[in-house]
Amino acid sequence: MAGRRKEKNSRRLAFALVGLGLILLGCFIRVVDPYPVRMSRLIYFDVLQRLSPREYNPDLPVRVLDIDEESLAEWGQWPWPRTLMAEMVARLGDYGAAAIAFDMLFVEPDRYSPSRLVNDPALSGLLNLGEDAAQLDNDELFGAEIANWPVILGVAARSAQANREIVPKAGIIEIGEMPASGLVAVPHWTPPAPPLGRDAAGIGGVNVSPLGGTGVVRRVPALWGSPDGVLPSLWAEALRVAMGEAIIIAEGAPDEAGIMLAVEIGGFRLPTTENGEVWVRYRRDVPDLYLSANDVMQRSDDPALRAEIEGRIILVGTSAAGLFDMRQTALGQSVPGVSIHAQIIEQVLTEEMLSRSDVTAALELLAFIILGLVVILVMSRFGAVASFLAGGFSAAIVLGISWMAFRNQLVLFDVTFPLLGGMANFGLLAGYLFISTEREKRIIRRIFSHYVAPEILDEMDAHGHQLELGGTTQEITVMFSDIRGFTTLAESTSATDLVTVLNDLFSELGDQILTERGTIDKFIGDAVMAFWNAPLQVEGHPLRAAQAALLMRRALVKFNTSDVMQGRPPIALATGLATGQACVGNIGSRRRFNYTVIGDVVNVAARVEQNCRHVDYDILVSSAVFHAAGQDLAMLEAGFVDLKGKSKPEPVFVLIGDQELAQSPVFSELESAHQNLVAAIRDRQPQVFIEELCSECRDLAEGVEPGLTGFYRKLPGRVADFRTDVPSEHVMFSHARHLKKVSR
Known part of the structure; x- marks a missing residue:
């Protein structure tokens, strides 16, 4: 103990x-x-x-001025002249916008400026402008206008260096050990065209992800690192300008360099990742957030527009498909990039920061x-x-x-x-x-491998059979029978109890094999292998093996209701039979050997048993067994299956019952319906028709063998198994068997 x-x-x-x-x-x-x-x-x-998702609050002071398809249709293709943009800024300023942030770039000088047009060789002979008009620069006019209002211009990350530097408008105060050194960095920025960068109240990065980043936007930097210094994101700069703040505070770890903890803008503290990003708390995109640029440009003094713009941060962006500014959110929506900036400002104002x-x-x-x-x-x-x-x-x-x-x-x-x-x-x-349980199974296998059928021992005693190496080649029938659901049983049963269950089960199954004069070769964990016609000659051994399989099915039903199985999941068997030539004899070393069989028929029987799951039936036999015993037992064609190691598919048959069932009217009716079903499959009838025939067979099977219902339920998905080229002898034998039964 x-x-x-x-x-x-x-x-x-x-x-x-x-x-x-x-x-x-x-x-x-x-x-x-x-x-x-x-x-x-x-x-x-x-x-x-x-x-x-976050709920939308229409009272929040954030709106998007959308340069949508309607605006482009009315005012022309993008980019618009800077004079038109100046007019837009003037309208928004007059309506009382708290801040006007452009989620777009003004990198190149305006191509519509008169000063540029008169210098165009293609237009110089066509234009007749006065000297004053020829000196007009739209960028100067636009810059003069944005200088009058709280305007924030956007800049974008780029890999190549520009010939102009960015001068940030926001003052950055760092608290801690250099938190800005760990920010998400960009190689360079695309600066605004002169003099726009000088006249703007703020400059912010329009990117919502690092350079080259694609996919779902989940985090957006609050501050960016660059060779020109720390630059706020567009949403952060818009919030700063709207609040009238001059500085942004970057809070870092007191004892570790390059770690950002939070960003403070006015009275708002925003928790960040260690590299200065904020998690975006998304809401569903709603049309109430957007104002059409066309409405603003066409209406000089609209009370409804004033109510939407006055005191609010206005982010100018585009939802037009041709301008390619759509981004994917964590909610699975595609929204304009400017909407993400707006949503971050909203979550800051409502203090819903992830x-x-x-x-x-x-x-x-x-x-x-x-x-x-x-x-x-x-x-x-x-x-x-x-x-x-x-x-x-x-x-x-x-x-x-x-x-x-x-x-x-x-x-x-x-x-x-x-x-x-x-x-x-x-x-x-x-x-x-499970491996530990398998070890216990191997112990059982070694114990049972020492035992053979009593008839074999009697024959050996009577004829002085010598235990020596060697064997003879002869025709035999091999059976493989495997327990289904053994893993579930092993997990819910201790090793000692599992041995008891297997001992009792193998005793019941072994008795049925011995009753039909079979030889138990070995117990392979949760499987049993047996063969017929050796060492004793057994007349009609394929029929004997098939009858043993039917007896095992009946014994299993009784075993599942026994006391040893109370409270345990029922056990199911999968059995495969094959007939063929094999070498039978004592095989092993000179000191230790077993009486067993070697040959292709063994592999065929094992592979046939493995296909029980594929066919969804518990007893499958090879074509050789069907030819030898098919006229005396109830069998049906199950199609062709691939056997590992075989170059061609193998025809298999389901073993349903004994001779009494085979001669019954109910089975004859089922067999006839099954023949029609197989013929329909091979004639490539429509799938709907095949499924109807399967349903008919399934109904008939209820009165023959209930286990066939699963076979017919799965059969519509296995039509390819029946369309393999059928050797003529299988077809002829199957029809001959059917005609013989009809004549009876």
């Missing part, structure tokens, strides 16, 4: 060490944070936002460790099923915590790594446990 307890404790210790090793491996993967881990986390955050800190990441890792420990402790004592339930309950708690943190605190707590990592640990540990 003490030895068994010591062995059990050793197994538990080994199991725990394996589990702890998996937890450490998971922690290492999380620290490395490879791309699949990052993407699963981001997709989960998208799901959270889709389940609970946050995610290093503490949150540490808690996620702790959740993974706790889930792993729960799986280890429960599985080592109570098995895989109890561990699955306990782990699922713990996972539900973690998922609930994540959801409540998002809903109530706007904290992004990732559950994908704890849950997926926990599931991976569970699967690997369950596999380890």
Whole structure:
């Protein structure tokens, strides 16, 4: 007893060490944070936002002036003359806009300026302008206009260096150890054309993602790093100008350089990632956010427009498809890029800022460790099923915590790594446990391999059969019968109880094989292999083997209702039979050998058994068995299946019942309907017609063998199995058998 307890404790210790090793491996993967881990986390955050998006508040002081398709149709293609843009700015200023931010670039001088047109060789002979008019510069006029109002111009990231520098308008105060050194950086900016950059009240970056970034926009930098210095994003600069602030405060970690914690603009504190990005708290895109540029340009004093513009931050952008400024949000919508800037300003004003800190990441890792420990402790004592339930309950708690943190605190707590990592640990540990169970199965297999049928022992005693190496080639019938659902049984049963169940089951099945004068070759874990016609000659061995399979089916029904199976899932069998030539004899080493068979027929029988799942029936036989015993048993054609190691498909048949059933009227009716179904398939009749015939056969099968319902339910998806070129002897034999039964 003490030895068994010591062995059990050793197994538990080994199991725990394996589990702890998996937890450490998971922690290492999380620290490395490879791309699949990052993407699963981001997709989960998208799901959270889709389940609970931010609500739109029409009273917020943010609007988008949209240069839409209607505006382009009315005022011409883009870019518009700077004189027209100056008029737009004047209109917005007169309406009382708190800030006017352009989510667009004014990089090149206006091509419509008279001073540029008179210098165009193609137009110089056509234009007759006065000297004063020839000196007019639209950029000067536009700059003079924007100098009168709180206008913010946009600049964009570029890889090549420009010949002009950007002079930021916002003052940046850094608190901590150089937090700006870790900002998302751009190589260079595209500066506005002179003198626009000088006359603007603010300059901000229009990019919503780093240079070259594509896909879903989830985070947007509040501040950018560049060779020209720290530059605010367009939305941050618009908010600063609208509030009349001169500075933006960058708050960093006090003891670590290059780490950004938050950005302060006026009275608003915005938590950021360590490189200065803010998470976008999205809402559904709504048309109420947008004002058409055409309406503003055509109406000089409209009370309704004034109500929409006065005191608000106006972001000027475009939704026109031809200007290619559409971005993908976490809600799965494509919106204009300017809408993202507007949504960030909205969430700042409503203080609905998403946050995610290093503490949150540490808690996620702790959740993974706790889930792993729960799986280890429960599985080592109570098995895989109890561990699955306990782990699922713990996972539900973690998922609930994540959801409540998002809903109530706007904290992004990732559950994908704890849950997926926990599931991976569970699967690997369950596999380890299953391997331990397989080891017990191998012990059973070694024990039963020492036993043969009593008839064999009697024959050996009577004829002085010598136990020596060697064998003879002869025709035999081989059976493979495998337990289905054994993994489920093994997970819910201790190893000792599992041995008891297998012993009782193999005893029942073995008795049926021996009744039909078969030889039990071996028990292979949860499977049994047997053969007929050796070492004793058995007349009609294919028929004997088929009858043994039917007896095993009946014995299994009785076994599943026995006391040993109470409270356990029922066991199902898959049985395959094949007849052919094989070498039969004692095979092994000189010191240890087994009486067994070697040959292609063994492989065929095993592969036929494996195709029971494909055909969805419990007993399959090869064409050789069908030819030898088909006239005495109830069998039906099941098509051609691929057997591993065989170059051509093998015709197989389902074994339904004994001779009494084969001669019954109900089976004759089913057999006739089945022949019509197979003929329809091979004639390539429409799928609807084939499904109708399958339904007819399924109805008839209820009165013959209920197990056939699954076979016919799956058959419409296996029509290709029946359309393989059929050797003439199979067709002729099948029809001859049918005609013979009809004549009876």
